[in-house]
Amino acid sequence: MADKIAIASDHAAVDLKAALAAWLREAGHEVVDLGPATADSVDYPDYGYKLAEHVASGQADKGVALCGSGIGISIAVNRNPGCRCALVSDGLSARLSREHNDANVIAMGARLIGIDTAKDCLSAFLTTPFGGGRHQRRVDKLSNPENVKEPA
Amino acid sequence: MADKIAIASDHAAVDLKAALAAWLREAGHEVVDLGPATADSVDYPDYGYKLAEHVASGQADKGVALCGSGIGISIAVNRNPGCRCALVSDGLSARLSREHNDANVIAMGARLIGIDTAKDCLSAFLTTPFGGGRHQRRVDKLSNPENVKEPA
Numbered sequence: 001m002a003d004k005i006a007i008a009s010d011h012a013a014v015d016l017k018a019a020l021a022a023w024l025r026e027a028g029h030e031v032v033d034l035g036p037a038t039a040d041s042v043d044y045p046d047y048g049y050k051l052a053e054h055v056a057s058g059q060a061d062k063g064v065a066l067c068g069s070g071i072g073i074s075i076a077v078n079r080n081p082g083c084r085c086a087l088v089s090d091g092l093s094a095r096l097s098r099e100h101n102d103a104n105v106i107a108m109g110a111r112l113i114g115i116d117t118a119k120d121c122l123s124a125f126l127t128t129p130f131g132g133g134r135h136q137r138r139v140d141k142l143s144n145p146e147n148v149k150e151p152a
Numbered sequence: 153m154a155d156k157i158a159i160a161s162d163h164a165a166v167d168l169k170a171a172l173a174a175w176l177r178e179a180g181h182e183v184v185d186l187g188p189a190t191a192d193s194v195d196y197p198d199y200g201y202k203l204a205e206h207v208a209s210g211q212a213d214k215g216v217a218l219c220g221s222g223i224g225i226s227i228a229v230n231r232n233p234g235c236r237c238a239l240v241s242d243g244l245s246a247r248l249s250r251e252h253n254d255a256n257v258i259a260m261g262a263r264l265i266g267i268d269t270a271k272d273c274l275s276a277f278l279t280t281p282f283g284g285g286r287h288q289r290r291v292d293k294l295s296n297p298e299n300v301k302e303p304a
Binding site: 079 | 205
């Protein structure tokens, strides 16, 4: 199943971004590289917000967000209630992010994860279906933070 | 240095929450347990939003967010622009989340992380100072998503 996938990073992750983009294209996916194009220093929130808007607006089916640790860009993407971004470093987490959270963006840390583990995570992210059921109610609450009442 | 720490979870992580709360209190921290009190099924966004509000409003200095994988509750906490929540599974990530991202909430997955690794992450999270400098500008952008212009 080919998806349209948007990918973005900061300067620390441009090499991983290029490697994963090439690998995804080889697998038949349409990949939109939202930058940056060089390793010149940039701010991860700029690219996280750009990616989030791309996915939330439906211009891409899914997103891949990369920075040095994955932490900064995952925070940025999750500022957008249309995105559910899972920061992962192993395939099981990537699978659970789809089954339980219907994640539409995956984040990874280029300075912390090896290329084959990153591919394993991405593969699980792209092939695992959402579980639905009780998980749907929780995912709906992530889309509408303002409507959720505080528990007692 | 004693902090006031808020902690919250879903049903999958009540045992880890109790263990970490006891360990933090023993270390001299003031801990506010925002629930849930039992292992009855709840929705992680409810507790994530509650914790986020507690930290963003200054009622606690830092927060600890736990669910089965850590993914769902970390997404929920990051809906609040006053929180920078890092989902971690190792001490290095926890340290980097403070140095680079000035994280004020740490998330972990109770079904994925062992108790001693969780304590190691929490220890790094509580003792590592923010690096400031170029990181400050990026952190500021995480607090004000609406003011960030899209990169070219």
